Amino acid sequence: MTIGEFSKKTGISVYTLRYYEDKKLIVVPRDEKGRRVYTQKEIEWVQFIKRLKETGMKLQEIQKYAGLRYKGEKTMPERLELLKKHYDIVIEQQKKWEIYLQNLEQKILWYEEQIEKNKTP
Amino acid sequence: MTIGEFSKKTGISVYTLRYYEDKKLIVVPRDEKGRRVYTQKEIEWVQFIKRLKETGMKLQEIQKYAGLRYKGEKTMPERLELLKKHYDIVIEQQKKWEIYLQNLEQKILWYEEQIEKNKTP
DNA sequence: GTACAAGTTAGAGTATACTAGAAGTCAATA
DNA sequence: TATTGACTTCTAGTATACTCTAACTTGTAC
Numbered sequence: 001m002t003i004g005e006f007s008k009k010t011g012i013s014v015y016t017l018r019y020y021e022d023k024k025l026i027v028v029p030r031d032e033k034g035r036r037v038y039t040q041k042e043i044e045w046v047q048f049i050k051r052l053k054e055t056g057m058k059l060q061e062i063q064k065y066a067g068l069r070y071k072g073e074k075t076m077p078e079r080l081e082l083l084k085k086h087y088d089i090v091i092e093q094q095k096k097w098e099i100y101l102q103n104l105e106q107k108i109l110w111y112e113e114q115i116e117k118n119k120t121p
Numbered sequence: 122m123t124i125g126e127f128s129k130k131t132g133i134s135v136y137t138l139r140y141y142e143d144k145k146l147i148v149v150p151r152d153e154k155g156r157r158v159y160t161q162k163e164i165e166w167v168q169f170i171k172r173l174k175e176t177g178m179k180l181q182e183i184q185k186y187a188g189l190r191y192k193g194e195k196t197m198p199e200r201l202e203l204l205k206k207h208y209d210i211v212i213e214q215q216k217k218w219e220i221y222l223q224n225l226e227q228k229i230l231w232y233e234e235q236i237e238k239n240k241t242p
Numbered sequence: 243g244t245a246c247a248a249g250t251t252a253g254a255g256t257a258t259a260c261t262a263g264a265a266g267t268c269a270a271t272a
Numbered sequence: 273t274a275t276t277g278a279c280t281t282c283t284a285g286t287a288t289a290c291t292c293t294a295a296c297t298t299g300t301a302c
Contacts (some may be wrong), residue, residue, distance in 0.1 A: 003248090111197055256290085
């Protein structure tokens with residue numbers, strides 16, 4: 001799969017894909033002419049990158065995980081630790097957001113009341 | 122309250138507070154010598170800004186809300202709309218995160234299994 | 243064979259959100 | 273009186289994550 005096809009399938013721009021490669025998030029083999037050759041396996045990998053990113057993991061941290069991944073099976077315990085740490089962070093953030101949502105709801109209700117009052121003075 | 126005291130109370134650096142003022146997120150009156158005078162009311166306001174920011178609202182969007190806020194009561198319906206929109210976005214993000222968390226959990230379990238297998242080959 | 247679409251690299255530019263430095267003012271304390 | 277600390281403005285620098293341009297190479301279609 002070329003970079004263009006891969007870009008379409010993943011929704012990540014070719015610029016970003018090359019950037020990710022440069023940052024060592026993805027390792028992509030080349031054909032005899034030097035063009036990047038992507039495989040199906042990489043699709044799952046970049047989608048996982050996407051999810052880590054969306055949940056607040058920085059590229060630098062993702063790079064650490066990627067580095068371990070490309071080092072082979074012996075790094076599994078380390079990778080597990082990274083994922084567990086991230087899991088806890090996401091859980092914590094979700095708890096915080098839960099409170100923020102309640103807060104927002106209160107504020108919305110307050111606005112609705114005030115607007116109702118001002119409607120019929 | 123001076124900018125230094127306000128910074129301590131809110132946990133936001135004086136640099137950032139001045140930056141926020143520059144970006145019109147906060148409007149701060151001055152004393153006769155030109156120094157910023159912060160009030161208790163502003164504490165709640167910047168803490169609300171913090172929450173909006175943490176839940177993914179950009180400063181530009183927060184500026185819109187701030188602008189309306191400083192325009193007075195007549196802008197309440199517009200502010201309500203902004204908050205409702207943001208509420209929906211946060212809810213959506215939380216749903217997505219819920220799935221990502223399940224995904225992460227699966228991955229963590231998979232790693233734990235693999236590591237257990239490799240322990241006793 | 244020439245146009246054109248898609249690939250390549252190196253490096254520059256952009257957006258966002260700070261963060262810090264320089265140069266100066268002002269009030270209180272040693 | 274001199275120094276210290278906190279304030280002021282203006283401007284420049286940093287980190288992160290892209291995003292694009294320039295100059296060039298390849299492969300296919302007409």
